[in-house]
Every structure is written in structure tokens, then in C-alpha cells.
Amino acid sequence: MRHDESRALYDRALSVIPGGVNSSVRATRPYPFFIERGDGAHVVDADGNRYLDYVMGYGPLLYGHDMPEPVRAAVQSHASDGPMYGAPTEVEVELAEFVARHVPSVEMTRFVNSGTEATVSAVRLARGYTGRDKIVVMQGGYHGAQESTLVEGGPDSSRPSSPGIPASFAEHTIPVPFNDVEAAERVFEERGDEIAAVLTEPILANTGIVLPVDGYHERLRELTEDHGALLIFDEVITGFRVGGLQCAQGRFGVTPDVTTFGKIVGGGFPVGAIGGRAEILEEFTPSGDVFQSGTFSGHPVTMAAGYEYLKYAAENDVYEHVNRLGERLRTGIADIVADQAPSYTVVGTDSMFKTVFTREGPDSGDVGGAGEDSHVCDAGCRQDESCARYDYCPKNGADVANAETERWERIFWQEMKEKGIFLTANQFESQFVSYSHTDEDVEETLEAYKEAL
Template sequence: MDKKKAEGLYIKVRPGSRALYHRACQVMAGGISHNLRRVRPFPFYVQRARGPYLYDVDGNKYLDFWMGHYAHILGHAFPPVAQAVSDLVSGRGYHFGLVHREEVELAERVVDLVPCAESVRFCTSGTEAGMYALRLARAYTGRSKVVKVMGGWHGASTDLTFYIYPPFSGADSEGLPVGMEDQVIPAPFNDLEGTIEAMERAGDQLAALIVEPVIGAGGCVPPKEGYLEGVKEELDKRGALLIFDEVITGFRLALGGAQEYFGVTPHLVTLGKILGGGFPLGAVAGPREILSLADATGGTPKVLIGGGTFSCHSVSMVAGLKVLEYLVDNASWLYPLLEERGKRVRSVLEDIFLAHGVRCQVTGVASLFMAHFPMGEVDPQDPAALALVQDKEKEILFQLLLVNRGVFVMHGGGAVSLAHTDEVLDHYFQAVSMAVEEMEP
């Protein structure tokens, strides 16, 4: 089916979304406030969500694999979270602007579960957490340069809006301060030699290397054996810090995140998404010695971590605590189950594409998966190469054909949650088979 016909089918059953999008375009740049939500030809407007499903304003139902930007590992509107938040809001209020019990409890959980975490600072988003992690690293080492892995997404902070998108040539936005680009040096993921070369380029000014231990939005690519270990060893030699951005992988790959899963402990970690139980939250964590640079007990702290008006928001803390409590109590069966379901999804997807002769590369690890449509042969362990040869039009058509069959994926994939039962996955495979059949080989 060609794109025009697929769009026609999409538009026909979404008059409510179409009207809302029209209004949105009058008052928001491009009609949206997060570029990934630019579903074509126009986004469907969500009315409600439950378990693995989304429902839009026109009454259409979708099996969702985007799961709130991967935030919902237990499904949408997980009942214990919904109940706890509702009790809090109606019984105690919701934004105190002062300290409260739950922030202590959540910090204790993080310290308990995440190997590198002795001390935590909360903020409101993963983006902020990345910004603060770099600030800590620069202050701790007294150096300024940062190596950033190409294709890594750490939010659109001024520090890290570089080398995110192909062709990975530098700044990904206008409006960044002059000279900022000199502070960020790109490195190729899964290429230890190339990464060491990037460190060399920073010379004695290398403060840190920041990496998603599994490249997330930039390709869903896990590390090659030895890569993270080699990077850490090299950084240690140079007196620089390893920062893992575990905003996606934290509490997802294992209770202790990717650092537990791959057995490599970074110096600092940034967290978000699952940590907030579906509400806005970010955190930077690491050794007391480094985090104490932000301690304001004695007056002015060395490192200013603002936190923000809504940091440690009671709703996010209560929701995060409920999710972590469930994950801890059920870890022995839950993580193996998610692992197995993720593996099944990747393997069945590969079979379907192969059977239909559509060139596709499926990547991922644990509960994460992504379907790429490369325009030629490519190394699936190299996210930058995958992105460079990606057939974007095919990816968009795949998303559209699936939406027309009641399935929502982002970047051709997403994250399996506890709510994605085997039956739900069977429905997904059927939809994929039909969608792939409609694609040109």
C-alpha cells in the first residue's frame, strides 16, 4: 500500500484528532511540544491509557509500545500507582515545596539498588540530570571537555545538543553559545579504539565521557562485550569520569540498571523515566565524594544543583516508590519474563521481515527493541552507521501501517512492559505481518 492511501485511511477515522491538531498548529510551533510526537500525517490525540493500550479522542484503540517514552515498565496507569497518587492528592495535597518523607525513601531505594549510587540528587527530568552530572564531573576533575558517544540522546541541554543526529557533524541546533562545540568530542559507540582516540583529542582537559550503556532512541544498540569495560579502564587511567545515562536502562534491564546487567560500574549515573513511576523526575547519583560538591550545608556549594521548583515533587516520589517497590518485590520472575518477551519480539520480528523479503535490522536488548530499515548492508552494532543508512520514509510508512491496524510503535519498536502478555504480543505479530505484507519489498 502506498503512503497516500495509508494516510487516507488514517485521516478518515480521526476527525477529532485532526481538528485538535489544526488548533494546536495555531498556538504551538509545529503543533507539538516534543518533536518525537510528530506522528504523520498528524498525531492522534490520546484520551486515556490503561495497561498496554491507548485510546484516542475518536475512540480508536492502540496497542502501545512507546509506553510514555519507555517510562511505564508495568503498563499504563498501573493500579497501585494510580491509587497511591490519588490518595496523596486528595488526602495530603501535592506540591509542598519543602522536604517530605518520600524523597528520603526514594533516595534510599536508589542507593540500595544502583551499584554506583552512594548519594543522590533529584531534579525534574533526565535532561537536567545529564546537565548536573557534567557539571559535577567538570568541577570534580577541574577539567572542561566531555566525550559524547555519537547518536546518544541525553535531552536537548545546551551541553549535549551535539552529535545526536546524522550526519553527526556537530551542533544539532542553532542558538548554542559560541565555543560550546569545542567542549564536546564525538566518539563511535562500540568502537573502543575510536573512543580512545576521542579521549586523546581531549588531552589533559578530559573531564568525563557520557554514554547510554545501551544506545536508546539513537538505535537501541547494546554494547559489545568489553566495550564499556575498556572505556572505564581507559578513563580511570586518565583520571576522568564515566557517566552512564541510565534514563532508559535504569530499573529496566535489572533493578540496578545496565550497570548491574553488564557488570560495569560508572562513576556517575543519570536516572529518570521509570524512577518517577510515570511522573516527571530525574536524578544524578554517584559516590558521596563527588555528590558532596553540591552540598550547601556550609554555605555556597561548589556545584550548584538547582533542582527546581518541582524537584522531589511528592506525586513523582510516591509514584516512583510504588513502582520500585513492585519491581523489588517481584524481581525474581519479572525481569526474566521481560527479558524473554523482549527476545521473543525481536526474534519474531526478524522472521516476519525475512519471510516477506523486506530488508530490516532488529536491534535491542532485554525488553527494548527497534526495527531499522537500512538502505544497504550495515553493522547492527554501530548505531551511527545504522542511522546514516536508515530509510526514514520506510520507517514512517511502517509506523503508519501499524497505526492503521491499532498498534503504535516509535522508531519501528519500543519497550515491552509487564502488561504486554503473550496474547497481546500475538496480536502485535499479526498486525506486523499484515503491515509488512503491505510494504514494498
């Protein structure tokens, strides 16, 4: 493949955009390829190279790059009627009603403009509702570019993870390891009356896709209820991806007090949302005292896109299709990994997938293949205690960070790109199947995995 145009565009971008990109994850080595257009399950770059796309805008493109006709028509209609009004429109009510009908935790929704804005607002809401300041987060979790969660360290040694954030912000954030029940219990025993909320992704989806161990979220639900704190699920990535229209909370059977959304709820357009129990959401202004506002919130084009996007999924076999292909991909990759890189771990669920380049595996036992006699999770790690890999699969963000992250970025990603497969550019972010992907695309992808690994 030639990348002359992308290289030239990157050279221009370096002069006018910090680092040449507008989001850090796009800064691939030696330079990013610049997308010209999308086409179904593919993207085409500035040099005319065509790639099978599994980044899918980091999750929101459930249908790939071709919007279903009802979505396209709604977007065009609302865009032609006017860019925005500074006043409410009917379609934002319709989308809020749809979300409330399908997501277990949601009675009311406040729409905002990004996942980051949603989690910022949810943290403020939790503090205002409870009158407390402390927020418990998961090490390796990601909740957008906000001061309260850009924090690293442990429960007694939290510190900002980026320059520009005062240390005093980190004092109110308590990081604990995901899937560590004892750590959560210890924090609540010591500081339960100071904790406003536990903020967690139901699945760590920005750190290699780590599912919860059995009973973990249930215990978080008990701890927050016992101590008068809120449980907030960040479903910016898992929302309307995992568990279908009920989201991951419906899949796991654990109902949080508040849920944050982004991505798919706006049909791929800029959006975020905070949903939850009415008595909590009504603490937002103007019905309550917790300030939250935004000029572009509930933008009519975004609301129309999101409403038609989710309605189409409700009325068609979208989840059946994407989940079947996701399972087929994970099963196929698991077979390849067992044969060529047995220490690696295949992760994911529903239409999400990833291969974590873990460094260790079982010393003995039949762990080859993905058949029912292989004693391993056959379509991605499920945190199954009976699995021969259970002690070696990632349980938290630190486990993923200890994988061969450089090998993924410097070698594997580059090899897959040259084979026409567009994956997320590092070891951490999730990858996604869309409604536009086909069985033939899966076969092509598995052949590329065989050669690249």
C-alpha cells in the first residue's frame, strides 16, 4: 500500500493541529492514514486504500458507514429545517421515551453533547444528590477527559494522571482494582459515609474488554445501597452494544441508579446522555439545584438520528446479526491463537472483540482449539472459574497494561493495516462488528490474523 497522500496531510496537520490529530488515539505510528470516506463495513483512505473497518468510530456505528434509509431521511429532514433553535423539539422527547422504555435503570434522561460531558454531569449529580464528595472509580477504567476521573494510583495514594489537574481534585477520587471485591469492601468500610458514588463501566471497554467476575457488580450494588451511595454505570461504549436495547445492565441483571450514554444513542453524531431514577435526575436544574446546561444539548439532528437508529434496531435483526458475527470472529481468533500464540487471550462479548497479547498461559492441560473439550472459553474470555485460562486472563486494567502492548502497536497493528484490516491502534480500545459486516468479511479477517500472528 502507498500512503503518500496521508503522509502529506499529516505533514500539513502538524503545523496547525497539536500532534497532527484531534484525538490522541489517532496518533498511529509512523503517521495515521487519513480517511476520505466510509462504505458499508469499509473505509477508504486519501490514497484510495480500502480497509475492513472494525474501529467503527470507537463503537457508535452499529450499522457501519451506510445509515439505514429511515435514519438518513430523518437526518436530512431535520438538517434542512434548520441547524438549531435554542428551544426544545419533539424528537428529543421521543428519544428520551424510547430510552426509558428499554433501559432498566432509566426513568428520565438529560441529553448532552459527549460521553465526557455525560460522566462529568453524572459525577456532579451524585455529589449534589448525596451531599458527599468522594467518587470510587476502577483502575484502568475510562470516563472521558474530566478532572475527577483522570486519576491513577490506589485508594490511599490517588494522584492526577495528567498535568494540568490540581492534586486536590484527585483527593476526592478513590481508585480500586476492577473485579476486586475485597478492595471495594475495604474502601466502604473505611470511608463509606464520604462516598457519593461508585462509577464503573459494566465491562472495562477501554482496557482490552474485561468482563466482571461472577457476583462483582451485585456486590457493588449491595455496598452502595448499604452506605447510601449511588451506583453509576458508564455505558458510553456498552450502551446499545452489549445486551441489545437493555444495554449491559440488562445483560448482567444489575440496575444502577444512574447510567451515562454516548455514541450509539445519537446515531454516530456528537451526543451524550445521563439517565436514571426520576428522583435523582430531577436534581438537575431547572427542577433541582445541581447545575447542568448546554446550548447544543438535545440537538435536533442528533436526536433524530439517535431515535431512528435505535428504532431500526428494535424492529430488525440487527443484534442477532452483529452478535453472531462477533462470536464467529472471537471463536475463529481463539482457534488461531491456540495454534500460533497460546499465551494470548481472546476477549469480548456480543459485537465486541479484541485479542490481548498476554504473556502467560496454563502450564499444562488441553487448552488448544475452541471446541467443547478444550476447557477454555470458546468465544472470548467470560471470567469462567472452570476455564483452564482463568488464572491467566486479564481481571483488571493492570493485567491488560502488563501485556505486550508494544508488540500490538508496533508490529501487529501495522501488519493488519497492510492487509487491509483497520483495528483500533493500541492494545486497549475495543473493536466492533457492524450490521454491514458479512461472513465473507469475517473469513478475510481471520486469514489476516493467521498471517499477522
